Amino acid sequence: MIRRFQPSIYDLLQLPEYQIRxxxxxxxxxxxxxxxxxxxxxxxxICGSGESHTLMAETPPTQCDYTYDNRLRCQDGHYLPIxxxxxxxxxxxxxxxRVQQLLEQHLQVLLPDDEELLHVERRIVLQxxxxxxxxxxxxxxLASWPLDxxxxxxxxxxxxxxxxxxxxxxxxxxxxxxxxxxxxIEPLCIEERGQRDGPHGEMLVxxxxxxxxxxxxxxxxxxxxxxxxxxxxSHAPRSGFSRRQPSPLDEMxxxxxxxxxxxxxxxxxxxxxxxxxxxxxxxxxxxxHLAHLYFDTDVWSVRTLAGALQSVGPAAQAVMAYQLAQQRxxxxxxxxxxxxxxxxxxHAQYAQSAMESNGAKxxxxxx
Numbered sequence: 001m002i003r004r005f006q007p008s009i010y011d012l013l014q015l016p017e018y019q020i021r022x023x024x025x026x027x028x029x030x031x032x033x034x035x036x037x038x039x040x041x042x043x044x045x046i047c048g049s050g051e052s053h054t055l056m057a058e059t060p061p062t063q064c065d066y067t068y069d070n071r072l073r074c075q076d077g078h079y080l081p082i083x084x085x086x087x088x089x090x091x092x093x094x095x096x097x098r099v100q101q102l103l104e105q106h107l108q109v110l111l112p113d114d115e116e117l118l119h120v121e122r123r124i125v126l127q128x129x130x131x132x133x134x135x136x137x138x139x140x141x142l143a144s145w146p147l148d149x150x151x152x153x154x155x156x157x158x159x160x161x162x163x164x165x166x167x168x169x170x171x172x173x174x175x176x177x178x179x180x181x182x183x184x185i186e187p188l189c190i191e192e193r194g195q196r197d198g199p200h201g202e203m204l205v206x207x208x209x210x211x212x213x214x215x216x217x218x219x220x221x222x223x224x225x226x227x228x229x230x231x232x233x234s235h236a237p238r239s240g241f242s243r244r245q246p247s248p249l250d251e252m253x254x255x256x257x258x259x260x261x262x263x264x265x266x267x268x269x270x271x272x273x274x275x276x277x278x279x280x281x282x283x284x285x286x287x288x289h290l291a292h293l294y295f296d297t298d299v300w301s302v303r304t305l306a307g308a309l310q311s312v313g314p315a316a317q318a319v320m321a322y323q324l325a326q327q328r329x330x331x332x333x334x335x336x337x338x339x340x341x342x343x344x345x346x347h348a349q350y351a352q353s354a355m356e357s358n359g360a361k362x363x364x365x366x367x
Contacts, residue, residue: 033178033211035170037349039223042208043322045315046085046106047201047305072188072200083201084188091188095131098187100140102204110183110206111149121177125156125165127184130311134159162207162315163230163336163344170229178211184315203305205315207322225325226349227318231255233343238278247281252335252343253289260347262289266330269320271302271313272337282337290333300324313338321348 071093072080084091087105092098103110126141128134138157145155158165162182169180188202210223233255235248256262268286272278286299293299302309302316309316314336321332325348334346 031175031178032173032214033175034214035173037212037226037228038166038170038180039210039212040207040225040227040318040322040348041210041223043206043319045203045205045305045319047083047203047316080200082188085202085204093189095129095187095189096133096136096140098189098202099129099132099137099185100144102185102187102202103141104144106204107144107146110181111146122179122181123154123156123177124181124183125158127162127165127182127311127315128157128159129186130159131187131189161311161313162318163346164314166227166346167229173214175211178213180209180211182207182209182315184312186309186312201305201309203309203312203316205312205319207315207318224351225322226351228347228349230344230346234341235343237340238273238281238337239276239340241277241281243277243280247277247285248343249281249285249337250288252345253285256333256345257289260333260345261331262333263292264331265290265293265333266328267298267300267321267324267332268293268335269300269302269317269324269332270335270337271309271317272335274303278337318346318348321346325350 072082085102085105087101089101092101126137128137134157138155141155141157142150160168162184165182182205184203184205186201186203188200209227231252233248233252235251238248241247253262268290270282272282274282283295286293286295300320302313302320305316305320314334317334317336321334324332328350330350332348332350334348336344
């Protein structure tokens, strides 16, 4: 009687078919998400004094104020007014060391304080300032972030501003996780002295975001604010428009009226250059298309909080819109006119107003 050879479990583990199956099962599955909006669960920023105390619902982790630094002077040799975040030790003036200093100082407040949140499949996205090489920033971030608290889905560095990153993220229907944290830092660096008008500022921004599943269920995440994709309008250079001419903002407002309830906006968060006729164009656009708003209480500028900024402005606008929406319990318009040939806007929709809007539609459908 011939006995057949029976492979052992150790022999089976070596088979190519098993190795392929093993690799397939080890890959983190992807999920399909709604591409029409992102949810904002929490948001804060640290910046110059300005009027941040009337805007921020929660106390910032650290304080800062307008001051001077004898190492920072304009081209004429005069001291520059600056808005710097307080950190331990001597403030660094080089871009990457200053970003490292700010990260290390505020690492604990950037990490979730709830033990359950530490185990959430959260992906962290850090916006690199224009003066910092993304790979160098990523290496620095990995070196300073505690190993036991690093997100399972990884750390990512992007050169995109928040509006560009938001548009890119919503174009991707599949992703590994629904939980995101966007961090943006703008350091106050020596290379920038004398290049901008007004006080020079620095800022640290953090937004905790969620993606909604493609198919809604009872366990679908909810939050108080939805951020819709940015809408862009390209146009001729702003400097070519006189005060009496229709401005690119008029074109943007006409475009927004087609799909955005401007009459529901309880505030505007704006960032842009106010020189020349730009300020007049902005005032005219608000008075014409958002006549129910008051400039002294409903219109906010990023520059009133931290002076002139370069790259972190869009992320700061999102935080300000989140805070205003909580206060006003209504929608906020994010408007950016920083670019000379492009204007963009984001609809920040308050959750309760979205429910009321859907309820009104349901009533219209009833016989």
